[in-house]
Amino acid sequence: MAENGCHLAPQRPADADPKAPEGSSLSPSQREVLERCLHALTQAKNDSHVLAALLLITRLCPAGQLDSGTLHRIFEAVGLNLPARLLVTAFRGDDGSGLPAEDLISLGSALLAALSTDPSMVAHPQLLSTIPLILSVLENGPTRKEQQSEDGSQTDSRTSLDEALACDCYQVLNAVCALPQGPDQLLARGAVQTLTRAVLKNQTLSHEKGLPLIGHLLSSSVRPRAWAKHPSDLLSILGIVSQNFCQASDPARLEMCSNLPLFLPPPGVETESLKEIVGNLWASLRPLVQGKISKEHLGPVLVASACLLDLFGWESAGPPKFCCLLVNRACVEVRMGLEEPPGTEIAPPLQHTLTACYRIMEAAMEQACSQGAQSSPDPAQTAISGLSLQQSRQVLGVLEEAFSAQIYHLRQVDQTAYDDPFVFATFRSLCAWLAEETSCLKDHVIELLPFLIGYAKSHFKGGGEGKGLADWMSEVSISNSSSGDAALR
Template sequence: MTQVTEVAVLSTVDEPNAHDPALAEDEEDGGERVEPITEAGEGLTPSQREVLERCLHALTHAKNDSHTLAALLLITRICPASQLDKPTLRRIFEAVGLNLPHRLLVTAVRGSDSATASLPPEELLSLGTALLAALSTDPDMASHPHLLSTVPLLLGLLADGPSQTQGTPGQNPTAEPHSGPDGGGGGSDDVGGGGENAQEAPDSTPRLDQAMAADCYQILEAVCSLETGPEQLLSRGAVPTLCRAIEHNQVLSQEKGLPLLGCLLSGRSREKAWRKHPELLLSLLARVSAHFRQAQGQARLDQCSRLMQFLPPPGVATESAALKAVVSALWEELRPMTQARLTPAQIGPLLVLSACLLDLGGWEPAGPPKFCCLLVNRACVEVRMGLEEPPGTEISAELQHTLTGCYRIMEAAMEQACSQALAQSEAPAQPAITGISLQQSRQVLLVLQEAFAALIYHLSQVDPSRYGDPFVFATFRSLCAWLAEETACLKEEVTALLPFLIGYARAHLMGEGPDQSLSHWMSEMSVGEEGGAWSGSQALRYLLPALCHLSAEDGPRKVLLSLEAPALLVEFVSRGWARLKGRAGVATPRDPGLETACSALLNFTVTEPDSVRNDPCFRTLETLLSEALPVLVHKPALLVLAANLCTLGLMIGRLMPATSGPAESGPRRFFSAALRFLSGALEGPGPRPGPVAVSSAWEAWWGEAQELWRLGLQALGGCVRAQPWLSALVREEGWLAGTLALLETGARLPDQRTQEALEEALCALAEGCPACRQEIGGRMRAGRAEGALGGMGALRKTVGVK
């Protein structure tokens, strides 16, 4: 094989056909030059284009690696990669493949006994990285497995220089096949040599210069820009390797490596990277924070956005002392900056960074109450200035980013301000803003009210065509967070906005909204149901607490009825139950959204009986309840949801017209499950007299479920009066006998309200069912009613026992 030396390469530059048979062949054919298939870049001169086309022809007809290298080296000297267009890159790729540049890099790093190893390692590295950089500009090539296989090698070059020998992160670079897509990268004389023949060449170890480092980073940036690129880089050890390059201040590590690492840590791969490398990334964060604190003036403001990329996601490493120290130090620098006079462009990144720090550490490290109030005030001012614009005004992407950060500051202050303002005479709980006074809390609540009025104004102008806009979702979510805490303020404005709120939530739940961009944004932000992808129900989930409050008030509830809000809630519950069914055999975590939706539906059943009787969505709900409750009775972790469904079904049952003849299977199945569920809440003292206690199965949930249980018992009494057949079922299921036995042996019930609820249900049975009245009266007359049963005066009167 012909030796390709540096001298030969340089000679070929001056005389393109002197050493390359493929180039000389054109001359033998009469001097006709192969016509260019495409013009290869506007920046090339005619002579460059001519030589480039000859090189491409030679590359296509290369018989071995020597010919391929000669042509490639000429191309890299004639035309920079940035001036090569995609068709030209495609021709190079088809002729060479991605395996050849891979082998060039391996040869340069590890050495080889092949003939081409006589090329200086610097040439091999330069050619290999330049070729890969050029090819990576095409996304199809950047995602090719052969190019991805070079990622560990490139990372190793950037972190450790070309002197690395083994242990490149991710995989063995010599394990790749030795042929390109069309065979152009193959040949009898491999550039890569082989794993066993690789030799150390310490005397000729090349140094990674700036141009080669730039090519390496260009390739990695091209991979990172792919949809699955961050995951590809993470799986190949990019985080620890780039951290090492930055720590050792390798070539371009600050200019290129740090931004690339920031990109990896700011998308979907953020949480995974932090969970895998917490200590390493905390050390990097401390280093970046130190640079931020050392910067002055505008330079420090410019670094706010970069610093945010290196903060961990909330919930990861939050207990770390190192992270707390970094957050506290950053607040020390941010306080005087926030108090200074800044332009809107300057204050934006500062507020967004403050929001990120609040997500990580809350208000405690932020500073004294006066500063915290100032921060909230500045955020609210920015929101009002940004949203209170005339209709049709377009909000720039930069301003949207700022306002989204302001929303987070407002939400962080909202819960504390509301609770402090309402708890005037009570001992307040530990405040989120340490030391804030009641007067300061009221002032914060006032500025928050004005800012949320601006959100209402903005959302009132949103057209359905913008339902897929991530900024609209962020604004909607922030308003819902406020409504979950505060519904007394701006009541008329909120009621007027209900058509938008319901319409927006319905469009996303039913899949009617153009939410492709929103789905992508939610995926990037790792927002989804149970860690999953965007499903469309998130909008309604955020609105549910507000609906629970608003459905309890006459005015808003009438509007909600006109908007068919109950049908929307039933659809949400149906989908939630379908998802729970799909987890058969798998641990089923609580779903607070389902419980809140049931609470809102319960408000409608209590206050709007005519709607319950006439709206077909409640028939759909009854069918769902008859299927769900018998299953949930046997799932202790979902006891609160079962309590919601049980009480909701009983409240609906009391409003249904009486049926003649035997009950249908669905209602009978539901009431049987309801009776079993209600009977499990209390347990007697055992063989000796004593107090009745909450059962062990209910004890952990009693604080949340006791009101639902009592309301369910009251509704059971109403069902017995409305459905005569139910009395017989109560006796068949053993609920009556079991309850009477419990009350006989128990000296007292857990509290008076529990006794009143049981007594009301027993009175209803005694009034509507002679057999039940006889059984209850017999127990009382037998002289064994010395326990809690004997103290039920209304029940004694109903059954005629003195």
């Protein structure tokens, strides 16, 4: 396991036993030896016998080749207490086992990696209690205590962190993160800080596996608490992600756009370093918005742009010509996505893109409505500075076409879809426009009024299901500036 922990889902060998348990990918000869090892494991008289049997199993079978039944047999024979004790023993420097600390850590981590492939085991309190030790291994590598000859005090002696051990550790953490309460467990045990230090030290696999794990944490419900608790650490991570993004080629950036929003802070985190990072990100995004890219890649680019707008508005986005182009591309996507024949289902990825386009449209509407109304020498940060009257009219024109597409889409919504979050997002975006625009598309708006009133009433008086939608809105809201209730009113 310690040597093969990275390979969690290997292909079933051609000579695998067809009678072997489901999920097993062992050959008949491997399974025969495994059965002998399991028998020795159950008959072990002491820890030395247990370790000998486990070492044979780890050499024989990578974690992903053990079926659920075999994992449970190992768990029943060993329990989670042994791998936890192995790690604690290694960190404390007890050598009663006779094995080097590095071997104890490697074996303990490999066992935990194997057991964590079973969902019923990964949530076990004993496994969760090992998270700080696993994190310490990823940050510092295997350590052991050594006596200093001069004063008798102990110091840590560090060895390099090999990839197999790092893979096992990340396997455990990723398995925990996948639990319903996993992100909370990791956040409470210092995962953000420790993983950040591992990345900053450029520890083994920290960029390949550590950064994505931080991204998974930040994509969960713990995101606001993580940023409130560790703002400086997460800004450091964002700086690394931004540097990687800015230094990548355009094709690589297109692939990276999907993950970029995961690392951006919620609104309210405003520092000079963040402002500089956002400016650098815009500089690297602009060529992507201006270039010819596939529909598959345009969606993540628009989502990333919308998230950057949430942080500093149009202030860092770029010159007026670029801002107008971004609004135009967002409006075109809305028209193409919503002006489909009745009954056409909008796929979730497209819904995600369109929701980002709504945010770009709203930001454009804010600046268009503020043009000419600002007498202060310090314009609002949401305004596109230097926008000419002609450009402002062009922006309003494409916005009108996009909001017309929203009206067209909402006219086809029946009551069974009232609790669809995408319907709510479309409704909210249109309401934001109606709050500012009182003259365009009057006939279309009047035709839609029965739906708007009925939809609002259903959520004000709907009770349980409507409350569920409100809860969803509070969880995914990018900004606290406009609640679901405000949009309904």
